[in-house]
Amino acid sequence: MPATEQITESLIRDNISRAVKHVFMTMLGREPxxxxxxxxxxxxxxxxxxxxxxxxxxxxxxxxxxGDVNGLIYLYIDLDFARLCTCHLLGMTSDELSEAGDxxxxxxxxxxxxxxxxxxxxxxxxxxxxxxxxxxxxLRGSNFTIEPIGAASRFTYHxxxxxxxxxxxxxxxxxx
Amino acid sequence: xxxxVLTVDDSKTVxxxxxxxxxxxxxxxxxxxNGVEGLAMAAKESPDLILLDVTMPVMDGVxxxxxxxxxxxxxxxxxxxxxxEGGRDNVLKIAKIGVRDYLVKPFKEEVLIEKAGRIIDLKPxxxxxxxxxxxFDPATILVVEDKPAIVLQIQEGLxxxxxxxxxxxxxxxxxxxxxxxxxxxxxxxxxxPEDTAFTLFRLVRTNVKTKYTPVFALVVKTETVQQQQAQxxxxxxxxxxxxxxxxxxxxxxxxxxxxxxxRYYAVEGDCMIMRLPENCSPGILAEAGNYMKPKFAAAVxxxxxxxxxxxxxxxxxxxxxxxxxxxxxxxxxxxxLQFALVANAQIITECKGFEDTRGWTFFxxxxxxxxxxxxxxxxxxxxx
Numbered sequence: 001m002p003a004t005e006q007i008t009e010s011l012i013r014d015n016i017s018r019a020v021k022h023v024f025m026t027m028l029g030r031e032p033x034x035x036x037x038x039x040x041x042x043x044x045x046x047x048x049x050x051x052x053x054x055x056x057x058x059x060x061x062x063x064x065x066x067g068d069v070n071g072l073i074y075l076y077i078d079l080d081f082a083r084l085c086t087c088h089l090l091g092m093t094s095d096e097l098s099e100a101g102d103x104x105x106x107x108x109x110x111x112x113x114x115x116x117x118x119x120x121x122x123x124x125x126x127x128x129x130x131x132x133x134x135x136x137x138x139l140r141g142s143n144f145t146i147e148p149i150g151a152a153s154r155f156t157y158h159x160x161x162x163x164x165x166x167x168x169x170x171x172x173x174x175x176x
Numbered sequence: 177x178x179x180x181v182l183t184v185d186d187s188k189t190v191x192x193x194x195x196x197x198x199x200x201x202x203x204x205x206x207x208x209x210n211g212v213e214g215l216a217m218a219a220k221e222s223p224d225l226i227l228l229d230v231t232m233p234v235m236d237g238v239x240x241x242x243x244x245x246x247x248x249x250x251x252x253x254x255x256x257x258x259x260x261e262g263g264r265d266n267v268l269k270i271a272k273i274g275v276r277d278y279l280v281k282p283f284k285e286e287v288l289i290e291k292a293g294r295i296i297d298l299k300p301x302x303x304x305x306x307x308x309x310x311x312f313d314p315a316t317i318l319v320v321e322d323k324p325a326i327v328l329q330i331q332e333g334l335x336x337x338x339x340x341x342x343x344x345x346x347x348x349x350x351x352x353x354x355x356x357x358x359x360x361x362x363x364x365x366x367x368x369p370e371d372t373a374f375t376l377f378r379l380v381r382t383n384v385k386t387k388y389t390p391v392f393a394l395v396v397k398t399e400t401v402q403q404q405q406a407q408x409x410x411x412x413x414x415x416x417x418x419x420x421x422x423x424x425x426x427x428x429x430x431x432x433x434x435x436x437x438x439r440y441y442a443v444e445g446d447c448m449i450m451r452l453p454e455n456c457s458p459g460i461l462a463e464a465g466n467y468m469k470p471k472f473a474a475a476v477x478x479x480x481x482x483x484x485x486x487x488x489x490x491x492x493x494x495x496x497x498x499x500x501x502x503x504x505x506x507x508x509x510x511x512x513l514q515f516a517l518v519a520n521a522q523i524i525t526e527c528k529g530f531e532d533t534r535g536w537t538f539f540x541x542x543x544x545x546x547x548x549x550x551x552x553x554x555x556x557x558x559x560x
Contacts, residue, residue: 133231
């Protein structure tokens with residue numbers, strides 16, 4: 001299917017906003033709201049951390065997409081919210097989750113990221129950019145910065161969700 | 177039959193969500209983390225449904241699906257894709273290989289169950305499988321009728337029961353109600369406009385939560401064509417207007433498979449009480465008769481040796497009642513139970529008029545009978 005529209009910041013913003021809302025509403029019954037506009041690609045140097053809350057511990061899910069457009073999305077969720085999301089998804093209490101361990105949280109956030117990036121990517125597919133998802137991976141930390149390669153464009157969006165913040169950091173390799 | 181559902185997904189989270197979604201249904205959930213494990217599990221267990229992710233390590237879902245469809249032993253197993261891969265082109269490509277349904281993540285558990293329920297005959301697990309519900313247990317009855325007077329009549333007529341009768345007037349309201357709280361029984365008026373009742377019946381039967389819910393048709397006695405149509409479609413019972421509320425109650429209890437014995441038999445202190453209601457229709461007499469032997473035997477087994485047969489509510493004596501009373505007295509004798517009779521003045525008078533019942537001795541109240549059972553003169557039994 002030929003591309004029906006250019007990949008613009010507006011298309012990316014609409015897609016990621018729709019994807020995050022759809023996933024969090026469907027799976028967790030919570031409605032996130034987009035709070036910040038994207039950083040324009042030219043404004044990102046030097047690369048800031050996408051971590052929304054400074055040094056608080058975060059779980060970061062990553063899923064890529066490959067095809068007519070290549071990219072990677074990092075979904076930043078603070079650890080407390082990641083625990084809440086996992087409990088809700090799996091029907092567990094906080095004590096049960098503590099007993100189950102961090103791997104369960106990693107897997108749940110990996111799946112939430114997979115759904116979010118899948119939903120984002122399906123929007124690109126339907127605009128004519130065929131691509132496939134990669135397998136999710138997880139980063140954990142309190143204070144770190146991800147630096148994209150020079151050819152990549154970066155778009156960062158922050159969301160408020162039930163008194164928690166989350167961020168979607170999108171790295172895209174756009175063709176000229 | 178217990179269905180087997182195989183979920184193939186590299187995410188343990190998704191496998192747990194699937195397990196959680198099917199928890200209330202009579203099926204076994206099998207798990208595999210990739211296509212290779214999935215194929216091995218499918219070959220070993222022959223599941224009735226496979227839920228398949230696309231993006232997985234080792235072997236992805238598309239390759240597994242292709243292998244399933246080229247294997248004569250597996251190709252008949254229905255596959256539903258459950259994946260975040262939802263772009264139009266990809267969906268079409270995968271659908272061409274042969275899938276029964278396609279559910280894009282994120283998904284609601286209800287939607288997964290609804291779609292799975294269209295492929296396999298999912299049966300809800302009973303919450304209390306070891307205990308049969310009785311007429312004293314609460315239940316919800318949904319009445320779909322646009323005439324408030326009829327709904328009110330049913331509510332009034334069943335208000336002595338623990339059942340909650342909820343009336344709605346439109347198909348949409350009925351569907352919403354069923355989605356929120358699946359009722360134990362549905363009564364639908366066939367006089368709703370534009371075949372609403374039949375459309376609603378079909379919708380109820382395709383919803384996994386209500387597919388086994390008994391549905392009664394409410395119809396005017398003379399509308400025989402509609403009655404036939406309802407019977408053909410599979411309505412559980414036809415209730416004709418004007419409504420015989422006693423008959424309706426009996427039919428509801430039967431359809432909900434309730435233990436009705438407590439309507440007629442109860443243990444009070446050291447006595448078994450057998451009670452007959454005001455209106456002893458043939459159906460009620462047959463029901464009371466069916467429970468008699470097991471109930472009396474259970475009482476004896478529990479160490480009880482006295483029975484009070486209480487017919488003070490019975491309005492008039494007829495041959496059906498007399499036969500049942502003879503049966504009760506004979507059963508008591510067979511089980512060495514002492515028994516006494518309680519009746520109102522009119523019944524006592526009527527008994528004097530029959531040769532077979534003339535010799536029966538009655539107490540005026542239950543308390544008196546309970547206090548004196550065993551001390552009263554032995555009842556005369558004669559063949560009816």
